[in-house]
Amino acid sequence: MADAKLYLRPLGFLYGDTAAEAVAEGIALPLAGSAIAFPAAELIEGVPVSTERRLLTAKDLQVSHDAELARVLKAITAPRPPFAGLALMRPLIMGIVNVTPDSFSDGGLYDTTEGAIVRAAELASAGADIVDVGGESTRPGSDPVEEGDELCRVLPVLEGLAGLQAAVSIDTRKASVARAAARAGAKIFNDVSALTYDPDSLAAAAETGLSVILMHAKGEPKTMHLDPRYDDVVLEVYDYLEGQIAAAEAAGIKRARIVADPGIGFGKTMDHTVALLANLSLFHGLGVPILVGASRKRFIGGVAGGETPQSREPGSFAVALVAAAQGAQILRVHDVAGTRQALSVWRGCVAEPGPSPLAS
Numbered sequence: 001m002a003d004a005k006l007y008l009r010p011l012g013f014l015y016g017d018t019a020a021e022a023v024a025e026g027i028a029l030p031l032a033g034s035a036i037a038f039p040a041a042e043l044i045e046g047v048p049v050s051t052e053r054r055l056l057t058a059k060d061l062q063v064s065h066d067a068e069l070a071r072v073l074k075a076i077t078a079p080r081p082p083f084a085g086l087a088l089m090r091p092l093i094m095g096i097v098n099v100t101p102d103s104f105s106d107g108g109l110y111d112t113t114e115g116a117i118v119r120a121a122e123l124a125s126a127g128a129d130i131v132d133v134g135g136e137s138t139r140p141g142s143d144p145v146e147e148g149d150e151l152c153r154v155l156p157v158l159e160g161l162a163g164l165q166a167a168v169s170i171d172t173r174k175a176s177v178a179r180a181a182a183r184a185g186a187k188i189f190n191d192v193s194a195l196t197y198d199p200d201s202l203a204a205a206a207e208t209g210l211s212v213i214l215m216h217a218k219g220e221p222k223t224m225h226l227d228p229r230y231d232d233v234v235l236e237v238y239d240y241l242e243g244q245i246a247a248a249e250a251a252g253i254k255r256a257r258i259v260a261d262p263g264i265g266f267g268k269t270m271d272h273t274v275a276l277l278a279n280l281s282l283f284h285g286l287g288v289p290i291l292v293g294a295s296r297k298r299f300i301g302g303v304a305g306g307e308t309p310q311s312r313e314p315g316s317f318a319v320a321l322v323a324a325a326q327g328a329q330i331l332r333v334h335d336v337a338g339t340r341q342a343l344s345v346w347r348g349c350v351a352e353p354g355p356s357p358l359a360s
């Protein structure tokens with residue numbers, strides 16, 4: 001088959017001591033060098049419109065002589081270096097600071113410099129590892145913002161965040177905003193267009209040394225929600241991100257500075273989003289950390305009801321756990337304290353439980 005590719009989707013996750021034992025016994029493999037292990041994987045071969053799929057055990061994977069399979073397996077299992085100086089041994093929490101009048105959940109709540117600085121400090125003291133500051137809403141149906149207006153919104157906020165106990169990320173599609181943010185101390189360039197909106201963005205990321213988040217979006221915010229279509233959303237988003245990672249590396253951005261993000265809600269229906277979340281572990285094959293930003297998004301209301309963004313918080317915690325259980329390394333959320341609590345309970349019960357009652 002022309003252009004046929006191979007994808008691997010790790011399955012059947014083990015956690016904590018059980019994972020370590022299974023890896024030591026050779027019956028499971030580590031997921032991105034973390035404390036999560038997988039004893040099996042789905043091998044997918046073909047192109048998005050036509051694939052063949054079969055299950056393989058960790059043992060099958062280890063004895064295979066297929067060079068491409070070995071390459072993808074290495075990408076999935078290899079430990080990830082720290083991202084923007086942050087170790088990736090547990091899911092990091094990125095808290096959202098929208099300095100905008102029109103964001104879908106908190107538009108207008110923190111659109112003064114002072115309000116946004118206070119919000120960022122609250123998120124950091126609630127345990128955010130990263131705060132993501134944005135001055136342009138990219139919600140479905142939104143209009144672009146002029147560069148000057150965006151700079152006026154975010155720069156004073158970034159300057160007010162010196163000394164914050166969290167890494168600062170700039171959520172922008174514009175190279176000039178990213179460059180100014182880097183000068184003001186930001187460490188991360190979160191670009192929902194994966195550095196494609198502005199022709200200067202690849203160079204800006206390379207020259208500033210900012211770490212980058214490359215997100216998949218189908219279309220522009222204004223129209224992306226109008227009937228998005230895919231042959232296979234999971235494989236198409238994967239292929240796109242693989243291409244953008246290669247483009248970033250070719251521009252001089254080291255792989256250790258790259259995170260990939262499937263772009264929940266950006267040109268995806270509810271079914272597309274559910275497929276991406278159900279198959280999230282496949283994205284470890286990209287060989288970089290994965291970020292999931294599903295907080296309060298519309299698909300949660302579609303799956304479970306919840307008219308207003310605020311009423312979708314319980315569903316947002318559920319998505320955070322779905323993502324963490326598949327080894328996602330960064331979760332972008334509105335409610336940092338709540339997400340931390342959900343993750344701590346999950347870790348305490350599943351990922352790092354106490355001594356087994358069966359142990360003598």
Ligand code: 9MG
Nearest residue numbers: 171190213215261263264293
């Ligand atoms: C800015 N922004 C809104 N949603 C997002 C998501 O899902 N991921 C990233 N990286 N940024 C987002």
